Amino acid sequence: MNRDLALAKIAKSLSVVAIAALAVGAGSLSSAALAGAQTTPLTVKATLPKSIPPNPDFMSSGVCEGGTNDSAACTSAIVKAIDNARASEPIAGIPGSFNVAAFDKLTPAEQIFAVADIERTARGLAPMAGMTAQLDAIAQAGAANQTDPSTNLPLQLATGGQATAYGSNWAEGTANGLGADYYWMYDDGLNSPNVDCTQSNQAGCWGHRRNIVFDWGNPSYCSPGSSVNILMGAAEVTSHVTYSPSITEFFVNDCGRLPTDMVFTWADVQTLVFGAVHKPAGPSLKRAGYWLATAKGNLYNLGTAGFAGSAATRVLPASIVAVAPAPGGHGYWLVTAKGNVYNFGTARFYGSEAQKTLPAPIVGIAATPDGRGYWLVSSAGNVYNFGDARFYGSEAQKFIPAPIIGLAPTEDGGGYWLASSAGNVFHFGDAGFHGSEAGKTLPAPIVGISARPTGGGYWLVSSAGNVYNLGEAGFFGSEAGLSMPAPVVGLSPTPDGHGYWLVSSKGNAYNFGNAAFSGSEAGKTLPAPVVGFAPA
Numbered sequence: 001m002n003r004d005l006a007l008a009k010i011a012k013s014l015s016v017v018a019i020a021a022l023a024v025g026a027g028s029l030s031s032a033a034l035a036g037a038q039t040t041p042l043t044v045k046a047t048l049p050k051s052i053p054p055n056p057d058f059m060s061s062g063v064c065e066g067g068t069n070d071s072a073a074c075t076s077a078i079v080k081a082i083d084n085a086r087a088s089e090p091i092a093g094i095p096g097s098f099n100v101a102a103f104d105k106l107t108p109a110e111q112i113f114a115v116a117d118i119e120r121t122a123r124g125l126a127p128m129a130g131m132t133a134q135l136d137a138i139a140q141a142g143a144a145n146q147t148d149p150s151t152n153l154p155l156q157l158a159t160g161g162q163a164t165a166y167g168s169n170w171a172e173g174t175a176n177g178l179g180a181d182y183y184w185m186y187d188d189g190l191n192s193p194n195v196d197c198t199q200s201n202q203a204g205c206w207g208h209r210r211n212i213v214f215d216w217g218n219p220s221y222c223s224p225g226s227s228v229n230i231l232m233g234a235a236e237v238t239s240h241v242t243y244s245p246s247i248t249e250f251f252v253n254d255c256g257r258l259p260t261d262m263v264f265t266w267a268d269v270q271t272l273v274f275g276a277v278h279k280p281a282g283p284s285l286k287r288a289g290y291w292l293a294t295a296k297g298n299l300y301n302l303g304t305a306g307f308a309g310s311a312a313t314r315v316l317p318a319s320i321v322a323v324a325p326a327p328g329g330h331g332y333w334l335v336t337a338k339g340n341v342y343n344f345g346t347a348r349f350y351g352s353e354a355q356k357t358l359p360a361p362i363v364g365i366a367a368t369p370d371g372r373g374y375w376l377v378s379s380a381g382n383v384y385n386f387g388d389a390r391f392y393g394s395e396a397q398k399f400i401p402a403p404i405i406g407l408a409p410t411e412d413g414g415g416y417w418l419a420s421s422a423g424n425v426f427h428f429g430d431a432g433f434h435g436s437e438a439g440k441t442l443p444a445p446i447v448g449i450s451a452r453p454t455g456g457g458y459w460l461v462s463s464a465g466n467v468y469n470l471g472e473a474g475f476f477g478s479e480a481g482l483s484m485p486a487p488v489v490g491l492s493p494t495p496d497g498h499g500y501w502l503v504s505s506k507g508n509a510y511n512f513g514n515a516a517f518s519g520s521e522a523g524k525t526l527p528a529p530v531v532g533f534a535p536a
Helices: 072-086 100-105 108-122 133-144 177-186 207-212 266-272
Strands: 014-016 130-132 165-172 228-237 246-255 262-265 289-294 299-303 320-325 331-336 341-345 362-367 373-378 383-387 404-409 415-420 425-429 446-451 457-462 467-471 488-493 499-504 509-513 530-535
Touching: 072 100, 072 177, 108 130, 108 177, 108 207, 108 228, 108 246, 108 262, 108 266, 130 133, 133 165, 133 228, 133 246, 165 177, 165 207, 177 207, 207 246, 262 266, 289 320, 289 331, 331 362, 362 404, 373 404, 404 446, 415 446, 446 488, 457 488, 488 530, 499 530
Parallel strands: 130 228, 320 362, 320 530
Antiparallel strands: 014 165, 130 262, 165 246, 228 246, 289 299, 289 530, 320 331, 331 341, 362 373, 373 383, 404 415, 415 425, 446 457, 457 467, 488 499, 499 509
């Protein structure tokens, strides 16, 4: 074992503040006690049968030696070692679309964050929303002091949310953050560099791995009714440390709104490291999350979806007509009939049609695959593009048999479809035509169109709950012919397209296929009708 390698002690690396659901005091639970079967999904291995020394041995072979090393050769060797170790779980290796050159261009802290989320999503765990400046500072202090980062709980976060639980890891002499991840995840048991795991004291074995795969999004760590987000801080220090680099990561749950000091997000990782439309493969999440939006700008977050704000307290120039999620599931846009766009969480503002004279009301908004732009569409078929969203054509000033009700972009953002309330489908750019319901006698008007996430088709949905699957889009059920308390207003597919949700104007949520039910606003008195649904 490389004598220049030392990993952090982890006995005090996981703490939880006392809350009603747990009724325990801060620091009274060790990392091993907390990261047991109840806090790590049963499908995720919190420990491995034995440590797996790296193959190839990137530290001893010379490819990663010499202190801090961010070379492409070192990164590639560690990725290969991770792939080989993963085969023992067994889970798939890091996807082939992992761009080594792009990864190496990230800052050290961004690399540490990226690989932690890559490990989580590969096992079907919710990704961390992002890093914040506040948590990076805590991680930086730990790295400089060559120890696990720590803080007092509860920790007040920017914008009013608070952390009631945290976990932290420290390592040094591992070449870079990817190397630290290998030892934390795969070589953390007996006979490993983990100095807190010995034959006489095995409580610290696999503590680093437990922290990474911990169920940080568990709502039991927050007060009832609070939204839960997962956040992280990370740091690398290369000077005035025993063995360079000194690396830390600091995980917290966020009970409340997303902080305003986010500096890097999971959506950024997907865009910069894997390409705009790639999502690392992994099993479906057991818990789902989604948002419902009302005409008055109220935003209801259900399941694992975090609350990032709403337009409910604003004086709106027109009713909200649609909501669109930002990639990564930690932000969203709302749009009004007059073209005003409101952005929340990781969703950024790229422009609007506010204060312009529009030929027809706006009826929909859709984001580009990387979340760095969006399209608005009007009932007359006008298409307005912002950010990196490109214009591929429209139905403006053409005869259309019925009003346009929505726009759905293609998988790569190189085109889009428009749909009318009569079931017409118009295609632009690289969007292929897969059929329509035009010219048919429909039981109710079409109110939504959604593209199959992996391409090759789309769904139309009517206000009566009929679902029309066209092209390669699968049929998983509908509400057609059933008694519903209110009209359906939209359909959203699951990430792999093997299911979908319908939502009604009264907040009912209907799930089909592999779409998980995570609650609804049914039976409650809402300030205005629900107008949109967006999966987190």
